[in-house]
Amino acid sequence: MKFNIALLAGDGIGPEVINEAVKVSDAIAKKFNHEINWIPALTGACAIDAVGVPYPDETHEICVNADAVLFGAIGHPKYDNDPSAPVRPEQGLLLMRKKLGLFANVRPTFTFPSLLDKSPLKRERIEGTDLVFLRELTGGIYFGEKGRKDGGDTAFDNCVYTREEVQRLAKKGFELAMTRSKKLCCVDKANVMETSRLWRETVQAMEKDYPEVTVSYEFVDAVAMRLVQWPNSYDVLITENLFGDILTDEASVISGSMGLMPSASMGAKVSLFEPIHGSYPQATGLNIANPMATVLSAAMMFENFGLMEEGKAMRDAVNKALEAGIVTEDLADGGKAYGTKEVGDWLAANI
Amino acid sequence: MKFNIALLAGDGIGPEVINEAVKVSDAIAKKFNHEINWIPALTGACAIDAVGVPYPDETHEICVNADAVLFGAIGHPKYDNDPSAPVRPEQGLLLMRKKLGLFANVRPTFTFPSLLDKSPLKRERIEGTDLVFLRELTGGIYFGEKGRKDGGDTAFDNCVYTREEVQRLAKKGFELAMTRSKKLCCVDKANVMETSRLWRETVQAMEKDYPEVTVSYEFVDAVAMRLVQWPNSYDVLITENLFGDILTDEASVISGSMGLMPSASMGAKVSLFEPIHGSYPQATGLNIANPMATVLSAAMMFENFGLMEEGKAMRDAVNKALEAGIVTEDLADGGKAYGTKEVGDWLAANI
Ligand SMILES: CC(C)[C@H](C(=O)O)[C@@H](O)C(=O)O
Ligand SMILES: CC(C)[C@H](C(=O)O)[C@@H](O)C(=O)O
Numbered sequence: 132m133k134f135n136i137a138l139l140a141g142d143g144i145g146p147e148v149i150n151e152a153v154k155v156s157d158a159i160a161k162k163f164n165h166e167i168n169w170i171p172a173l174t175g176a177c178a179i180d181a182v183g184v185p186y187p188d189e190t191h192e193i194c195v196n197a198d199a200v201l202f203g204a205i206g207h208p209k210y211d212n213d214p215s216a217p218v219r220p221e222q223g224l225l226l227m228r229k230k231l232g233l234f235a236n237v238r239p240t241f242t243f244p245s246l247l248d249k250s251p252l253k254r255e256r257i258e259g260t261d262l263v264f265l266r267e268l269t270g271g272i273y274f275g276e277k278g279r280k281d282g283g284d285t286a287f288d289n290c291v292y293t294r295e296e297v298q299r300l301a302k303k304g305f306e307l308a309m310t311r312s313k314k315l316c317c318v319d320k321a322n323v324m325e326t327s328r329l330w331r332e333t334v335q336a337m338e339k340d341y342p343e344v345t346v347s348y349e350f351v352d353a354v355a356m357r358l359v360q361w362p363n364s365y366d367v368l369i370t371e372n373l374f375g376d377i378l379t380d381e382a383s384v385i386s387g388s389m390g391l392m393p394s395a396s397m398g399a400k401v402s403l404f405e406p407i408h409g410s411y412p413q414a415t416g417l418n419i420a421n422p423m424a425t426v427l428s429a430a431m432m433f434e435n436f437g438l439m440e441e442g443k444a445m446r447d448a449v450n451k452a453l454e455a456g457i458v459t460e461d462l463a464d465g466g467k468a469y470g471t472k473e474v475g476d477w478l479a480a481n482i
Numbered sequence: 483m484k485f486n487i488a489l490l491a492g493d494g495i496g497p498e499v500i501n502e503a504v505k506v507s508d509a510i511a512k513k514f515n516h517e518i519n520w521i522p523a524l525t526g527a528c529a530i531d532a533v534g535v536p537y538p539d540e541t542h543e544i545c546v547n548a549d550a551v552l553f554g555a556i557g558h559p560k561y562d563n564d565p566s567a568p569v570r571p572e573q574g575l576l577l578m579r580k581k582l583g584l585f586a587n588v589r590p591t592f593t594f595p596s597l598l599d600k601s602p603l604k605r606e607r608i609e610g611t612d613l614v615f616l617r618e619l620t621g622g623i624y625f626g627e628k629g630r631k632d633g634g635d636t637a638f639d640n641c642v643y644t645r646e647e648v649q650r651l652a653k654k655g656f657e658l659a660m661t662r663s664k665k666l667c668c669v670d671k672a673n674v675m676e677t678s679r680l681w682r683e684t685v686q687a688m689e690k691d692y693p694e695v696t697v698s699y700e701f702v703d704a705v706a707m708r709l710v711q712w713p714n715s716y717d718v719l720i721t722e723n724l725f726g727d728i729l730t731d732e733a734s735v736i737s738g739s740m741g742l743m744p745s746a747s748m749g750a751k752v753s754l755f756e757p758i759h760g761s762y763p764q765a766t767g768l769n770i771a772n773p774m775a776t777v778l779s780a781a782m783m784f785e786n787f788g789l790m791e792e793g794k795a796m797r798d799a800v801n802k803a804l805e806a807g808i809v810t811e812d813l814a815d816g817g818k819a820y821g822t823k824e825v826g827d828w829l830a831a832n833i
Contacts, residue, residue, distance in 0.1 A: 221673045251607045277676040284645040286680035294635040322572045325628040329637035355732040360602050381706040
């Protein structure tokens with residue numbers, strides 16, 4: 132097959148980890164006889180520096196016409212202490228999600244046997260954890276009306292959801308549950324929020340279309356607790372944008388493998404794949420960033436194209452590297468630490 | 483001294499744990515020569531059953547005229563699967579918070595040396611954890627306008643904050659930080675929400691009045707992660723209502739002592755003290771509920787009256803009981819489990 136992939140390296144360590152994911156993906160393409168045409172485009176702080184906006188129209192054109200987007204990370208410390216600066220990298224992220232219609236953020240959290248002891252949680256609590264969050268990504272309080280009144284002394288953010296927005300996300304959740312253990316947890320705050328009550332009644336009404344799926348409804352505060360207590364009791368979880376932001380980050384650290392966690396954002400047409408870690412500015416240019424989460428994001432991309440064998444080959448290479456100790460310093464644990472490039476080379480050579 | 487304390491036992495195990503807290507408080511009153519006049523009042527599911535509303539006017543009258551409120555728990559399973567039922571116990575809770583002006587919810591999370599191994603987290607991660615959340619409790623998305631449009635197909639919840647609401651909460655945070663390690667963390671989502679930007683700018687403007695306090699600003703998703711990774715890196719945290727709901731519950735499980743965690747809700751005049759655990763309906767009437775969190779809530783009440791020695795005497799009794807193994811089944815760990823009443827008796831006898 133032939134693919135056009137928009138390559139949004141972004142800021143910080145973004146370009147370095149993206150480089151390695153490209154290297155490993157090219158090895159896959161070679162082995163399985165595909166052709167990948169990588170199309171680089173600007174986004175984030177580097178786009179602000181270059182053209183004044185974090186998600187330029189040219190970048191959007193490239194993304195919208197590509198078969199998929201592979202994304203690194205965005206963010207730069209110079210924007211960190213001024214969240215109300217007129218132009219900020221995060222705005223690019225939100226605009227990109229909205230304009231590409233990326234309404235479903237898929238965030239798996241799983242454990243690697245060789246990394247179990249890296250978790251802040253006790254081994255017996257996390258063993259076997261393999262859950263996936265489906266976070267709604269283009270609605271809710273992120274995109275509702277917001278502003279000031281009373282000369283700036285009152286601020287508001289409106290959280291809005293339509294039934295159709297809930298349905299399309301929940302549909303992906305039910306479908307995913309059908310391919311896994313057929314357990315779906317809908318996370319909301321229906322004892323307080325009207326949007327949550329809409330979520331709950333919408334999902335309840337869909338249950339009859341998926342008679343094999345067992346659905347549970349839990350309040351977001353209870354899930355924040357149980358994720359730490361018994362993460363392996365969850366399978367597929369669906370939730371709205373803000374709850375998903377908080378809970379997926381919480382979930383990402385329980386496995387102890389945060390530097391390895393990939394994600395996908397699915398939309399109407401094009402999908403986007405990115406590691407969940409950020410731009411990690413302090414590590415920029417040092418050849419120490421862990422490229423594995425980005426490689427695993429590329430694996431999700433292949434699988435999303437229906438190329439399961441290709442995805443599996445990438446995952447197997449990562450597992451092999453972990454077992455062989457071919458890892459960056461975050462995982463080296465006093466042992467030898469390899470560079471970003473060296474890990475990428477090893478993975479490509481082992482495809 | 484002479485006190486009138488409104489006694490809201492509530493539902494489930496509420497009455498049982500409240501009984502023991504009364505017993506231990508009476509022992510304190512006797513020892514330190516105080517007089518406590520307990521005034522029982524209805525709230526929660528039992529109030530709905532009795533008079534049709536979860537927070538009756540008579541109860542409010544009693545609370546508003548008392549020196550403090552001691553609260554058990556509310557909630558009953560018959561309301562759990564119907565969050566949109568016209569009358570629900572939680573509405574009583576929200577109404578009570580609003581009408582009593584309880585804008586600051588104080589939720590400490592700390593470890594008991596003898597219970598460290600109960601935590602889902604590894605010992606070295608939680609040792610020394612001693613943090614306090616100040617959660618705003620009468621504003622934000624809980625109390626903003628909410629409803630439906632488009633014939634029910636669109637739902638909305640408005641999150642609103644005024645500068646003054648932020649100031650009065652933050653003031654308590656700065657003051658608390660001054661009595662502790664002088665570290666204050668303001669938790670928000672200022673990269674997305676306008677209310678968060680108001681929070682951040684308001685707290686920033688107050689920094690000059692507390693030159694000794696070091697303030698950090700962190701996004702709620704990052705805090706959800708770091709709470710699991712390094713809970714002992716936090717001291718005082720201030721945050722808005724919904725973030726506080728999620729994060730305080732998350733924090734409560736990391737110590738492994740959730741059944742021991744007290745809380746206070748402070749307002750303009752009267753303050754309310756309650757254990758953070760819920761009504762635990764399955765345990766109702768079985769004499770197995772752990773009364774210690776309620777006893778420690780009563781200790782916070784005495785301390786709030788400025789009676790530090792009295793508070794300390796209650797805490798010391800709880801520590802002694804833990805060390806002596808005079809505990810309910812949740813903490814018995816295969817050893818002998820005492821009943822709710824027996825633990826209360828032991829604590830009262832050891833004042
Ligand atoms: C940077 C920020 C706007 C973003 C979000 O809140 O969605 C990030 O936290 C994420 O989860 O991708
Ligand atoms: C019962 C519910 C409305 C309440 C809240 O969300 O405030 C509870 O979770 C709490 O934290 O006291």
